[in-house]
Amino acid sequence: MISTENNLAKKYRNGNKLLIYAHYYIPDAASTGQILCELAESIKDRFDITIICVVPSYLGIIDNRYKIRRYYEENINGVKILRIRVPEFRKADKKSRIRNIISYFFGAMGATFRVGKMDYIFSISQPPILGGLLGVWGKWVKHAKYIYNIQDFNPEQLISVGYTMNRKLTDIMMWIDKFSCRQSDLVITVGRDLVETMENRFVGKRVPNTLMINNWVDESRIYPLPENHPGVIEFKRKYGLDDKFVIMYSGNIGLYYDLENLIKVIGKFKTGTRAVDRREVLFAFVGAGSMLDRLVLYVNEHHMDNVVFIPYQEKADIIYSLNAGDVHWCVNAKGIKGVSCPSKAYGIMAVGKPMIGCLEAGTEIRCLIENSDCGKCCEPGGYSDVEEIIHWYIDNANTEKVMQMGMNGRKYLEKNLGRNMSIERYAEELLKL
Template sequence: MNKAEKKHLLIYAHYYIPDVASTGQIVKELAEGMLDTFQITIICVVPSYGGVVEEEYKKQRFYYETIHGVDVIRIRVPEFTKADKVSRVKNIVSYFFGAMHATVKVKNVDYVFSISQPPVLGGLLGVWGKWTKRASFIYNIQDFNPEQILAVNYSRNKLVTNSMMFFDKFSCKQSDLIITVGRDLVETVNQRFQNKKVPKTVMINNWIDEQEIYPLEESHEKIQEFKRRYHLENKFIIMYSGNLGLYYDLENILKVIEQFKPDTKTKEGKEVCFVFVGAGTVQHKLEKYVQEHQMSNVVFIPYQKKEDLIFSLNAADVHWVVNAKGIKGVSCPSKYYGVAAIASPVLGVLEQDTEIRSIIEETQSGLVVEPGDYQKIKSHIQWFIDHAGSKELKEMGKRGREHLVQNLTRNLSIQKYKEEILKL
């Protein structure tokens, strides 16, 4: 089927490659994976996930690219600082109105697909696309807002949060299909509508490309290079890899980590090291706390290039997968898929009956604890230290990888997306 014969799918994605946002990576793989079925156009911002816009993207309002067969329209947005709410709002609003304008430039659209980022506005863009293009609207909800904002006390202004709920429910009602990423998130849709006139909703898991991210031997040259670069040789590494943001209770988890002094060692004599790879809103607070409390066994490392992610992930002995209290049914930590892909045991801080906790429990691929139970988090950390290098840890990781390969592959999930869209 040539490009002209395919149905045209327009996707709104706040971030897209080369930005490292997890949703941008998911949309990239989804778009490229559906090119055999659809002609695809992406509307997104210029590369700017870290807040900085390169000079080459400051000269005009729109930029047109084709990346791996996907047509991309990029919108110039103002720079921002993640800790500065005003600058972030200006950035997001600029994307929203720019995307509305860019929609007019796209011709002959059959389907509009919008992801739930930025909060609420992502859904409204989908409605705009549906109305202006007279197309079917698929709303992909990765995170629910205002529920997520309320869960972490980001805002308690009822006028703001009630307005957000009104508009996002409106987007849900206008959708022809809601696709969300966890069993608990499907339940949130039902609760929003009190199980009455609930919009059509299906659950399709997120994924990682298991052929791109997979287990490597510890002796691999690139892993050893990563460890040397950050002075992690001969360490037992407990790693958090991803966004250092508001939704993970990392500040309190760091206080638990503080109880493991820099001279803590495994039975094999390896020093225990807690590694944070990524960036985000609370990064500076975490770094300041570590410095003030002389926690030399805590290391912060910048986001790794996509092609190097396999090496940084494989450098760890255990991986955190965490969410703050109240995130149940609101968000699903996609970092789990990368952790499972490299066959790492999981230290999960996740609420009961959430999608990822359920997978970890069903596969016995790690230890899980309720958010806020800091004493049990401490005991789980100690358990992993006590079992460092054991067959038990390796079997945990192996079970997670096997389940992912059988049930959570990129191809399986993308095929489900294609099937559900074509039903409309």
């Protein structure tokens, strides 16, 4: 009986060959890589899946074992991986990052010829513009259905933070990405405001087939832990968070979060400030990114001893780091509405912690925070409001009111944003094409 079921599953998968251009994939810590890993491993019983991605290199460094050949074939939990060697880079160095991305793009184009027949092509909007073009390339080469997953809209994101002011360049980028959208059989975005952006891009005319599916976190692996859990105690001890009221930022310390200005707000809370429960207030930044060096420099220059920087955590340890925070930041820079969706919110909700949401009204995550009553929100750039919210959490630390706010997020996540709900929608939509 088991053998017959396995044969049927194999036959089913063989009729649904799915190629995913992932850029980053596990063990890299990129959020999109983690999401695509969980998606692939959850639907591998219905699809024969191949991933084309870079060798592990999210932080810019490449292990020597991945510096020998151009391509590396692996199999992780039943998912076939074809990795591409790329140059090392530094996140703060534009030229090295561009060189790295271009190498992935052309390497992935070549890798497409190495993976055989495909029925479906799935690409994400990373790297910007080129991710969509890879999907078009895969569609043409494999004569397959193409699904374009837009996690971030570009060039809108680059324009919003002033990464480039070259109008000709951004116009070309817009034309290319709209072309990728039109070539797709389905565009999937991750927020209601992102669906509106798609409609605005095409001014309501010939809008590509578009729908929204929320990102997720695996709520069975990321969940609330008691303060005395050994893993939480060890994390706090290791990074000096013992007996502190911790306000934590966890994730990419990059361009799109206005962290340079938020660190100035944090500077108004002097070392030694204590919460109402007498714990000393500490601000923790967990992660890495292009803005990290600037934040570290600012903190050192202003002798902000109540700020600590903690490196990216292994996937197995994220549950401990998230539970170590009493309150979490969930922020975007002004102008990001309809452009990007900070998926870190799902992990914060999963561990039952309240949020400080610096997010524009009407954005997907702000709507989730307000609908679930799991945090306090203000507009990006409203720095006096940010300061007021921090004061409120300090004045209500460890109270039933704050703890209930955090658990509201967990309950809302379980009811409306479960991992299996989103993944099942992805599988259903692919099979409809």
